[in-house]
Amino acid sequence: xxxxxxxxxxxxxxxxxxxxxxxxxxxxxxxxxxxxxxxxxxxxxxxxxxxxxxxxxxxxxxxxxxxxxxxxxxxxxxxxxxxxxxxxxxxxxxxxxxxxxxxxxxxxxxxxxxxxxxxxxxxxxxxxxxxxxxxxxxxxxxxxxxxxxxxxxxxxxxxxxxxxxxxxxxxxxxxxxxxxxxxxxxxxxxxxxxxxxxxxxxxxxxxxxxxxxxxxxxxxxxxxxxxxxxxxxxxxxxxxxxxxxxxxxxxxxxxxxxxxxxxxxxxxxxxxxxxxxxxxxxxxxxxxxxxxxxxxxxxxxxxxxxxxxxx
Amino acid sequence: xxxxxxxxxxxxxxxxxxxxxxxxxxxxxxxxxxxxxxxxxxxxxxxxxxxxxxxxxxxxxxxxxxxxxxxxxxxxxxxxxxxxxxxxxxxxxxxxxxxxxxxxxxxxxxxxxxxxxxxxxxxxxxxxxxxxxxxxxxxxxxxxxxxxxxxxxxxxxxxxxxxxxxxxxxxxxxxxxxxxxxxxxxxxxxxxxxxxxxxxxxxxxxxxxxxxxxxxxxxxxxxxxxxxxxxxxxxxxxxxxxxxxxxxxxxxxxxxxxxxxxxxxxxxxxxxxxxxxxxxxxxxxxxxxxxxxxxxxxxxxxxxxxxxxxxxxxxxxxxxxxxxxxxxxxxxxxxxxxxxxxxxxxxxxxxxxxxxxxxxxxxxxxxxxxxxxxxxxxxxxxxxxxxxxxx
Numbered sequence: 001x002x003x004x005x006x007x008x009x010x011x012x013x014x015x016x017x018x019x020x021x022x023x024x025x026x027x028x029x030x031x032x033x034x035x036x037x038x039x040x041x042x043x044x045x046x047x048x049x050x051x052x053x054x055x056x057x058x059x060x061x062x063x064x065x066x067x068x069x070x071x072x073x074x075x076x077x078x079x080x081x082x083x084x085x086x087x088x089x090x091x092x093x094x095x096x097x098x099x100x101x102x103x104x105x106x107x108x109x110x111x112x113x114x115x116x117x118x119x120x121x122x123x124x125x126x127x128x129x130x131x132x133x134x135x136x137x138x139x140x141x142x143x144x145x146x147x148x149x150x151x152x153x154x155x156x157x158x159x160x161x162x163x164x165x166x167x168x169x170x171x172x173x174x175x176x177x178x179x180x181x182x183x184x185x186x187x188x189x190x191x192x193x194x195x196x197x198x199x200x201x202x203x204x205x206x207x208x209x210x211x212x213x214x215x216x217x218x219x220x221x222x223x224x225x226x227x228x229x230x231x232x233x234x235x236x237x238x239x240x241x242x243x244x245x246x247x248x249x250x251x252x253x254x255x256x257x258x259x260x261x262x263x264x265x266x267x268x269x270x271x272x273x274x275x276x277x278x279x280x281x282x283x284x285x286x287x288x289x290x291x292x293x294x295x296x297x298x299x300x301x302x303x304x305x306x307x308x309x310x311x
Numbered sequence: 312x313x314x315x316x317x318x319x320x321x322x323x324x325x326x327x328x329x330x331x332x333x334x335x336x337x338x339x340x341x342x343x344x345x346x347x348x349x350x351x352x353x354x355x356x357x358x359x360x361x362x363x364x365x366x367x368x369x370x371x372x373x374x375x376x377x378x379x380x381x382x383x384x385x386x387x388x389x390x391x392x393x394x395x396x397x398x399x400x401x402x403x404x405x406x407x408x409x410x411x412x413x414x415x416x417x418x419x420x421x422x423x424x425x426x427x428x429x430x431x432x433x434x435x436x437x438x439x440x441x442x443x444x445x446x447x448x449x450x451x452x453x454x455x456x457x458x459x460x461x462x463x464x465x466x467x468x469x470x471x472x473x474x475x476x477x478x479x480x481x482x483x484x485x486x487x488x489x490x491x492x493x494x495x496x497x498x499x500x501x502x503x504x505x506x507x508x509x510x511x512x513x514x515x516x517x518x519x520x521x522x523x524x525x526x527x528x529x530x531x532x533x534x535x536x537x538x539x540x541x542x543x544x545x546x547x548x549x550x551x552x553x554x555x556x557x558x559x560x561x562x563x564x565x566x567x568x569x570x571x572x573x574x575x576x577x578x579x580x581x582x583x584x585x586x587x588x589x590x591x592x593x594x595x596x597x598x599x600x601x602x603x604x605x606x607x608x609x610x611x612x613x614x615x616x617x618x619x620x621x622x623x624x625x626x627x628x629x630x631x632x633x634x635x636x637x638x639x640x641x642x643x644x645x646x647x648x649x650x651x652x653x654x655x656x657x658x659x660x661x662x663x664x665x666x667x668x669x670x671x672x673x674x675x676x677x678x679x680x681x682x683x684x685x686x687x688x689x690x691x692x693x694x695x696x697x698x699x700x701x702x
Binding site for chain 1: 354358406408457461462463464466467468470472474475478481616622625626629662670671672674677678679680681685
């Protein structure tokens, strides 16, 4: 039974950074810009989150700062791909090199040549919510007693859902991704819609990076972000480019990671399967899921191509 | 007007300059490189260093001693090959980010073939190289099959497979049958599979004496990872260039990349050719991994982070503008940057991440030729073709 509670808790914990990142990816892909640089933005968010929390002892400030740092990173992508019509994949690739390089350069600069930030004490991490409401060790406690980022992630899904489907700007974003010519003919600037979508996306992805540091690992070093940005992209496909689909896809990938952690703790399995083989588990699960969910594509039709107004 | 001036021979310097297409792809690469150094220079200044001092040190670290230049060549071998691998798949319109994983699989297979099979050297080396090629090719085929038959986007599957290869590498290193006891390495390959140059002789008494007498060549020999890998890389570049330009296979793959629908009507089996292109591309990446094992490392070892040769290779491919022979030069350039930056930490306390900063800015600018078109204000001369985009 405690295994089940453990699985629920860690699933929510592992899926939270993915949810932020995938929602960010959703926003810019809906507007027609593909960004494979989510991973790089997450690295920057994780660094800024860790550094600001260390200096100010205020996790909320750190969380927000990480969002803005993600926005700044996304600004590069927006300038290259939207303003200057660059190749979106190459730019994303460059972002994946640039952001970690900057993050580690600044880490060295701030912490006297160290390759990582100092570990955050427990009180500098995001607060645990509802720990007084539920007795520990029960099912309800394992679901609801979570760090605040878990809740924020959930509410972000609702927010993004309403924004994309129920507001004027959301409809513009969808149109920019599906049929930019139509939007252009209505006199709305497709490229500024895309530009701001990419920035907003960067904010969410930056939050995702810091959620990992302020919730789970409490330190920024090499390898803290190991493929989450890319798994978030897979979650977009799995979730068919809808906010709730993406949410459940991320929960699924979180479950795969939680399963991996659980197996590596269980002596029975640990002796049979080497840990490095268990670690391939989430990635193989992702591949299998992709096989079933890629047959028909739900991606925005004008995604990946720069928009050039014809007149 | 332009027709007229091109028919008559330009006489003055001024006219000659007018003839130059300042927006040709090779110029764009040079502008991008300039911008990379310029903007990174600003960042370096901001961090309180003198960028000219840093760049000067980098230049010395590249060309100050013969041994440094040898390092550039040795370190260029894997990224030239992963660059060529990426270019090969890109001709079929595929974005093979999986070169990283295919490289590691090639290295694993080559390690197994080099350690557990005994052959005379003239058979063993080709055998290990072929096994490495197959290792990469088979691993890339997973991606190819997923792409061709299940429509899984190759970028996503490649990224997942890269992590799988990374953990498989560590898995093999930890296996009792392959692990070198009390180390983080696998059992080394047999000497008969090695392509190192004069590894035994140069540390023997005669070798040491000879190196004393010939300081220049002696300095070159000092690098303990001196090997023949670069020749494999150059030969591969020319073979790939020939295959893409002069064979029906190359023509077919490019046709699929240019226009899959038209290719289907011409009777070309599109899924098969997509998978084939990825397999060959993965094979070249696997070859790079095999050469790294038999030339430099001698065995695979436990990795703490992915090796990065894949992503470096993609950067090399872009700087080469999709030309396999160009990849030799851009690989050397990229490797020179890495070698030049690697010792900055010791001399200046500045991390080698500066190199990633420079290269990422270069790639940003390579991604947006339109920036320079706007800058020069003449779009009519602009022509740049790297990817064969699917319609």
